[in-house]
Every structure is written in structure tokens, then in C-alpha cells.
Amino acid sequence: MIPEIGQFALILALLLAAIQGTLPLVGAGKRIPAWMALARPVAQGQFLFVLVAFACLAYAFVNSDFSVLNVATNSNSQLPLQYRFAATWGSHEGSMLLWVFMLGAWTVAVALKSRHLPDEMVARVLGVMGLVAFGFLLFLLLTSNPFDRLFPPAADGRDLNPLLQDPGMVFHPPLLYMGYVGFSVAFAFAIAALIGGRLDATWARWSRPWTTLAWSFLTGGIMLGSWWAYYELGWGGWWFWDPVENASFMPWLIGTALIHSLAVTEKRGTFKAWTVLLAICAFSLSLLGTFLVRSGVLTSVHAFATDPRRGVFILAFLALVIGGSLVLFATRAPKVGGGGRFEAVSRETFLLANNVLLIAAAGSVLLGTLYPLFLDALNLGKISVGPPYFDTVFVPLMTPLVFLMGVGPLARWKEAKLPDLWQRLKWALAVSLVTALLLPFAAGSWKPLVSFGLLLAAWIVTTTFVNVRERSRGVRGGIVAQLARQPRSYWGMIVAHLGIAVFIVGVTMVKGYETERDVRMSVGDKVTVGGYTLRFDGTTEATGPNYRAARGAFEVSRDGQHVTTQFPEKRVYNAGGMPMTEAAIRSTPLGDLYVSLGEPVDGGAWSVRVYHKPFITWIWGGCLLMALGGLLALSDRRYRVAMQREASAAGGATARS
Amino acid sequence: MTIKPRHRRFLWIGAGVAVLAVAVALVLNAFQSNLVFFFSPSDIAENRAPQGRPFRIGGLVEDRSLKREADGLTVRFNVTDTAKTIPVVYTGILPDLFKEGKGVVAQGKLGPDGAFHATEVLAKHDENYMPPQAADAVSRAHDKAAMDKAAKTLKN
Numbered sequence: 001m002i003p004e005i006g007q008f009a010l011i012l013a014l015l016l017a018a019i020q021g022t023l024p025l026v027g028a029g030k031r032i033p034a035w036m037a038l039a040r041p042v043a044q045g046q047f048l049f050v051l052v053a054f055a056c057l058a059y060a061f062v063n064s065d066f067s068v069l070n071v072a073t074n075s076n077s078q079l080p081l082q083y084r085f086a087a088t089w090g091s092h093e094g095s096m097l098l099w100v101f102m103l104g105a106w107t108v109a110v111a112l113k114s115r116h117l118p119d120e121m122v123a124r125v126l127g128v129m130g131l132v133a134f135g136f137l138l139f140l141l142l143t144s145n146p147f148d149r150l151f152p153p154a155a156d157g158r159d160l161n162p163l164l165q166d167p168g169m170v171f172h173p174p175l176l177y178m179g180y181v182g183f184s185v186a187f188a189f190a191i192a193a194l195i196g197g198r199l200d201a202t203w204a205r206w207s208r209p210w211t212t213l214a215w216s217f218l219t220g221g222i223m224l225g226s227w228w229a230y231y232e233l234g235w236g237g238w239w240f241w242d243p244v245e246n247a248s249f250m251p252w253l254i255g256t257a258l259i260h261s262l263a264v265t266e267k268r269g270t271f272k273a274w275t276v277l278l279a280i281c282a283f284s285l286s287l288l289g290t291f292l293v294r295s296g297v298l299t300s301v302h303a304f305a306t307d308p309r310r311g312v313f314i315l316a317f318l319a320l321v322i323g324g325s326l327v328l329f330a331t332r333a334p335k336v337g338g339g340g341r342f343e344a345v346s347r348e349t350f351l352l353a354n355n356v357l358l359i360a361a362a363g364s365v366l367l368g369t370l371y372p373l374f375l376d377a378l379n380l381g382k383i384s385v386g387p388p389y390f391d392t393v394f395v396p397l398m399t400p401l402v403f404l405m406g407v408g409p410l411a412r413w414k415e416a417k418l419p420d421l422w423q424r425l426k427w428a429l430a431v432s433l434v435t436a437l438l439l440p441f442a443a444g445s446w447k448p449l450v451s452f453g454l455l456l457a458a459w460i461v462t463t464t465f466v467n468v469r470e471r472s473r474g475v476r477g478g479i480v481a482q483l484a485r486q487p488r489s490y491w492g493m494i495v496a497h498l499g500i501a502v503f504i505v506g507v508t509m510v511k512g513y514e515t516e517r518d519v520r521m522s523v524g525d526k527v528t529v530g531g532y533t534l535r536f537d538g539t540t541e542a543t544g545p546n547y548r549a550a551r552g553a554f555e556v557s558r559d560g561q562h563v564t565t566q567f568p569e570k571r572v573y574n575a576g577g578m579p580m581t582e583a584a585i586r587s588t589p590l591g592d593l594y595v596s597l598g599e600p601v602d603g604g605a606w607s608v609r610v611y612h613k614p615f616i617t618w619i620w621g622g623c624l625l626m627a628l629g630g631l632l633a634l635s636d637r638r639y640r641v642a643m644q645r646e647a648s649a650a651g652g653a654t655a656r657s
Numbered sequence: 658m659t660i661k662p663r664h665r666r667f668l669w670i671g672a673g674v675a676v677l678a679v680a681v682a683l684v685l686n687a688f689q690s691n692l693v694f695f696f697s698p699s700d701i702a703e704n705r706a707p708q709g710r711p712f713r714i715g716g717l718v719e720d721r722s723l724k725r726e727a728d729g730l731t732v733r734f735n736v737t738d739t740a741k742t743i744p745v746v747y748t749g750i751l752p753d754l755f756k757e758g759k760g761v762v763a764q765g766k767l768g769p770d771g772a773f774h775a776t777e778v779l780a781k782h783d784e785n786y787m788p789p790q791a792a793d794a795v796s797r798a799h800d801k802a803a804m805d806k807a808a809k810t811l812k813n
Contacts, residue, residue: 234753235750356673356677360680364684367684368688381694382793383693383695384693385688385691386691388691389687389688392687392691393684393687393688396683518748520730578754579753581753598750598751601729602729608750
């Protein structure tokens with residue numbers, strides 16, 4: 001009964017999405033207030049029904065209703081409660097429902113937080129989001145119904161893939177989708193502005209906080225995914241340039257370009273058409289990512305059973321959305337006037353260069369990700385593009401970007417003078433150079449690439465310091481009072497940029513000084529990595545709620561002093577008999593000690609992976625800082641005040657008319 | 658002599674295009690030199706695989722072919738597409754779902770001894786899942802076998 005309610009709710013949501021995607025848009029064009037006024041209630045109703053459907057599916061999973069095909073293939077009665085719940089989005093169908101659910105949540109948030117916007121704008125924005133929701137709901141109902149019944153019901157479920165039975169599964173997909181889908185808001189605002197012909201600074205101000213929020217979620221989601229892969233896959237990597245990772249990284253790169261160009265459009269009124277194009281691209285890449293990950297063209301833990309109908313549907317939808325919005329852009333954008341003029345050396349130029357570099361980076365990732373798929377689709381042979389390509393391309397592209405990150409925030413809008421910038425930054429450059437030359441010696445050995453990476457990180461830190469010091473000058477009061485007076489959006493930028501520095505330190509140190517050893521160890525054998533000595537004390541049997549495991553014990557010491565004991569596991573899951581490696585990781589801010597069991601070799605000996613990864617947690621720490629920077633910028637007073645002022649202005653206008 | 662603003666803008670656009678062209682050239686060059694091609698055991702038997710350049714192979718791990726050397730880390734196994742077989746040597750820890758009789762994809766180089774020296778045996782994430790490259794190798798061998806058989810029947 002419950003699954004049928006869920007299915008029915010989905011159909012109702014589809015019908016409401018059809019209304020949401022048509023009447024308000026037409027109403028805004030023909031100025032019919034009643035039709036425009038439909039947008040908010042219909043959007044909320046649509047979300048309500050999607051929520052009901054989602055709750056029904058979660059209910060079926062939590063209560064192990066194996067008469068539902070989706071539950072029977074992706075859950076098991078032995079699965080602990082939190083993973084039974086998370087298994088709701090552990091399948092293709094469930095994760096698409098999560099997508100639509102997130103879209104509904106963003107739509108309702110826009111509906112509630114847009115009282116200060118003109119009615120036509122709200123109607124158009126919600127209308128565009130309704131069209132997107134309609135496409136995805138139709139996709140769900142036609143090709144991936146999560147509520148399909150199984151008759152006769154299965155006695156027990158086939159189990160959730162053991163790799164997914166992890167707290168990461170509870171948080172990573174929802175966060176990532178919040179980010180992916182969040183770009184639909186920026187997209188809807190861009191399309192609404194194009195239709196309405198109102199491409200001015202107000203448009204940028206409205207869509208900027210939404211974009212920043214989506215970007216922060218995406219950053220957090222990617223970070224969690226990377227961390228999860230590191231500790232769960234059992235071989236200690238944190239980024240593989242896997243197509244699925246690239247699928248989330250491309251919208252991130254374009255989203256980063258977008259939040260910077262939105263700043264220019266809002267502050268200076270320039271880059272208007274460019275910003276609209278970026279908003280369209282960011283969401284298009286989100287859709288492309290969904291297509292890549294969900295259609296089964298990729299081979300990974302994210303790809304589920306292949307069904308060609310699904311791929312064709314998403315591809316057609318993708319073509320419609322991207323093609324439609326680009327045509328709209330092509331017909332409307334030329335009417336957008338240029339904005340304020342700026343000189344060749346100015347903050348605008350530096351931000352433009354930032355955008356070009358980020359787009360070039362996204363383009364090179366796109367090439368490396370799609371080219372093998374094209375060749376395969378055309379039957380021209382199978383190839384793969386590995387990490388060396390991305391590594392070769394990324395360092396040269398990111399280096400000027402990091403350099404600009406130091407200069408840009410200090411440059412004046414409109415016109416900056418190079419000699420003046422040089423005067424302000426020469427000390428930062430000198431300090432960075434000296435730090436980068438000397439610091440690697442402290443780590444043990446001097447390596448050119450480590451020194452180079454540290455130079456980039458030090459440059460961000462020192463220029464940020466110069467920036468903060470200059471900002472606080474000329475304001476009365478003590479240092480603390482001076483700094484507290486700076487707006488939160490300013491601090492958001494500072495924190496996010498410092499996050500990049502922390503991230504670069506992490507990547508540099510791991511690449512430069514990591515030790516990876518695969519060894520055969522008998523009981524009592526010792527191995528030394530990164531100054532730590534590990535002694536293998538044998539394995540014991542262990543049992544978990546739905547698995548059995550061999551549990552190894554490794555006594556860790558440093559300079560003869562006992563540090564800790566690590567317990568990696570080799571598990572075999574009861575339901576599918578699938579083996580899985582559970583690494584034991586000792587994390588400190590200065591580095592991780594990573595131990596995982598390979599296979600039993602002979603006579604109680606095991607093949608073992610023992611890794612030392614210096615500063616690896618800084619990689620995720622840096623991402624976390626970036627996400628926090630975004631949230632900090634969002635909490636800026638400016639947005640709240642602007643919202644209130646426009647709301648009262650709009651109220652006054654209605655009263656007068 | 659002063660440059661007119663319009664000319665100066667052209668200069669900037671020109672410089673931008675030049676920088677972009679260099680970037681594109683670099684990217685394409687890196688791309689070209691890092692492509693990893695895929696060959697099946699039959700391709701290798703016909704000497705179509707490159708010498709000295711890394712590539713990927715795929716197929717099934719032949720039953721009862723997995724042997725472990727005394728160091729406990731070096732393994733030897735055969736990869737087959739059901740028509741031809743190639744011996745593979747790998748030093749390191751095999752992924753969890755590596756099994757005899759199941760599909761596998763490995764990256765490495767062809768050694769002078771005729772064996773494939775793998776630097777990486779690719780992990781898969783689900784045991785019911787067959788890597789498409791492995792599946793492709795096997796189905797191509799099957800197609801070829803069927804064709805040969807058909808040709809023979811026609812001749813007889």
C-alpha cells in the first residue's frame with residue numbers, strides 16, 4: 001500500500017510540475033497576475049508530493065519491504081538501520097528521486113525567500129525550475145520507477161554494496177546533490193533574466209547568494225567523497241581523476257568561475273552576458289554529470305545496471321535544456337549592453353583571467369572525460385586517459401590562477417597601476433620565496449616540486465596578510481575592532497582563499513613525501529615507514545552485524561616508544577559473500593599512518609599495505625575552509641538588509657499603485 | 658607615439674588569443690602522450706600491441722592459473738579472451754574482487770619475455786559487475802570464433 005501511495009504522489013508531483021512549468025511563464029509573458037501568482041503555491045505543492053514519495057520509499061527501505069524490487073536489490077534485513085535509510089538513495093532509482101527531492105527543496109527555498117523580488121521574476125524563476133523538475137519526474141516515472149513491485153516478494157534482499165555501508169553514504173550523496181542541483185537556481189535566474197530582458201546588476205545580486213550556497217554544498221560534497229574514497233577503497237588515494245569524480249569537478253570549476261564573475265556583474269555591471277553564459281554552463285555540466293554517472297556509460301561504484309532507455313532519455317533532456325538555453329542566450333544576449341569600462345590592468349581584468357583559466361581547466365577535464373566515451377560510442381576503439389594527463393595539464397593552469405589570487409583582491413576596480421601593486425606586494429613575494437626555499441629542508445629533503453607547491457601556498461597566505469592589513473588601516477579603534485568592522489563577505493573570501501593554500505600544502509606534502517610500501521608480513525615482522533615502526537601481531541576472527549572479518553593487529557612505535565595499535569580488517573559480507581578491505585588509519589595533523597590487509601599468503605602471513613601520508617588531512621581541511629568561506633559570505637549583513645529594503649520598496653510601490 | 662585605445666584593445670585581444678592557443682597546444686600535447694590504448698589477448702597474439710608503451714589489457718582470469726611467488730607479493734596469472742591467453746606478472750596487492758574466472762583489467766607493458774608486466778590491476782566495485790573492456794575482449798573473441806566457424810562450414 002505504502003509504495004503505491006509513493007507512486008501516486010510522484011504522478012501528482014509530475015502534474016503539478018507541468019502546471020508550474022507553464023502557467024507562470026505564460027502569465028509573466030502576458031502579464032496575467034493570477035497565473036503568475038500560481039507559481040509559489042504550485043511549487044510548494046509539487047515539493048510536498050515529492051516529499052511524500054521520498055518518505056514512502058524511505059519507509060519501504062527502513063521496514064525492509066522486499067516486495068519492492070528496488071528494496072530487494074539494494075537492501076538486506078541484516079543491514080543496520082542507518083544504512084537501510086541511506087540505501088534509499090543507494091540505487092539508481094532512489095538517487096534520482098533524491099535529485100528531484102533536492103530540486104524541490106531548492107524551489108521551495110526560492111519561493112519562500114523571494115518576497116522582495118518582482119512577481120514576474122519569481123514566476124519565471126519558479127517556472128523554469130518547474131520545467132526541470134517535470135523532465136526529471138517524467139524520467140523517474142517512465143524509466144526508473146523506484147516503486148516497482150516484485151512478485152513473489154524476495155525472502156531477503158540482495159544487500160547494499162558493502163562499499164556503500166559507511167557513514168559517508170549517509171552524507172556524501174545528499175551534500176553533493178545539494179550542490180549539483182543548487183546550480184539550477186542560478187540557471188533559472190539566468191534564464192528568467194534572459195526571457196524578461198532584465199540583465200542588470202540586480203539580477204546578479206539576487207542570484208549570487210544562491211550560487212554561493214550551492215557552490216559551498218558542492219565543495220563539501222566533493223570533499224566528503226574524496227575522504228570517503230581514501231579510507232574506504234583500501235588503497236589510500238584521495239583523487240583518481242575517475243570520470244565520476246570529473247563529473248562533479250567540472251561544475252565546481254565553472255561554479256567557481258561563476259561566483260567570481262557574479263561579483264563583477266553585481267559590483268561593476270560588466271560581464272553581464274558572460275555571467276549568464278556561465279550560469280547556463282554550470283547547470284548544464286551538472287546535468288552532464290548526472291548523465292555520465294547515471295546512464296551507465298561509466299564504470300564505477302556510482303554506475304548501476306545499464307538500461308539504454310535511461311541514457312537516451314537523459315541525453316535527449318540534456319540536449320533540450322542546453323540547446324534551448326543556448327538558443328535563448330544567442331537571441332537575447334546581443335541586446336545586453338556593455339557595462340562600466342575598465343582598463344587593461346584592473347581587478348576586472350584579473351577576474352576575467354581567473355574565469356578564462358578556470359574554464360580552460362574545466363575544458364581540459366571535459367576533453368579527458370568525454371573523448372574516450374566518444375571513441376567508444378563510435379566504435380573507434382577503447383582508450384583511457386589516466387591521471388598523468390590531468391596532472392600535466394592542471395599544474396600549469398593552476399599556477400597563474402594562484403598567482404592572480406594574490407594580486408586580484410588588492411587591485412583596484414576600473415584601473416590599477418602595476419608599479420603600485422609591485423610596491424604593495426614585493427615583501428609578500430620575498431617572504432614567500434624565502435619560505436618556499438627553506439621550508440622543505442625542515443621536512444627532511446629539498447625537492448623542487450615541493451618547494452614550488454609551498455611557494456604557491458605561501459604566496460596566498462602572505463598576500464592575504466597584506467590584504468587584511470591594508471583593509472584594517474584607516475579604520476578607527478584597535479586591531480580587533482578594525483577587523484570586526486569588515487563585512488562577512490570579505491572574510492568569506494579570505495577564508496576560502498586560505499582554504500586553497502591549506503589544500504595546496506596538503507597536496508604538495510603528500511605528493512612529495514609519501515611512502516607507500518606493499519610488504520609480506522609474518523607474525524612478529526616489522527616494517528618502518530615515515531619514522532614509525534609497525535609490528536604485525538597476527539589476525540583474529542571478528543564478527544559484525546552483517547559480516548565476518550579477519551582482524552589484524554599492528555603495534556605502532558616511534559623511537560622505541562609505543563604509539564598505538566592499529567586494527568585493519570578484511571571483511572566478508574554475509575549476504576553476497578563480497579570481500580572488503582577496511583583500512584586502519586591513525587590521523588594526526590602532520591600525517592596519516594595507513595594500514596590495510598591484502599590477502600593471507602601462507603602460514604599466517606599476510607600481504608599488507610603500509611602507507612605514510614604526510615599532511616593528507618590538510619587536503620580536506622582546505623576544502624572545508626573553502627566551503628565555510630562560502631557560508632560566511634552568505635551570512636553577510638548586506639544580503640539581509642538589501643532584502644528588507646527591496647521588500648519594503650516593493651510594498652510601497654504596491655500601496656501607491 | 659601614442660597607441661589609440663581601439664588599437665590597444667586589439668593588441669590585448671591578440672595577446673589573449675595567443676596565450677589561449679599556447680594553452681590549447683599544451684593540453685592537446687599532454688593528451689596525445691597520455692592516451693592509454695586497450696588491447697585484448699587476441700590483439701597481442703597478432704602483434705598489434707605496442708612495445709615499450711603502457712597499455713591496458715582485459716579479459717577473464719583463467720581458472721587455476723593464479724600462482725604466488727616466494728616473496729608473497731609477486732603473482733602470476735593468465736588473462737584470456739577465451740581464444741588467446743596472455744601471462745601476466747604483477748607485484749603488489751590485488752584488489753578485493755580479483756578472482757579466477759572473473760573479468761579483469763590491468764595496465765602495464767609487454768615484457769621481452771612475452772609476459773604482460775602489470776603496474777596496476779584495476780579495482781572494480783561490485784562483484785557482479787564485469788568491466789566493459791573485459792567483456793568487450795571476450796565478446797570480440799566469441800564473434801571471431803563464430804565467424805571462423807561459419808567460414809569453415811561454408812568451405813566444407
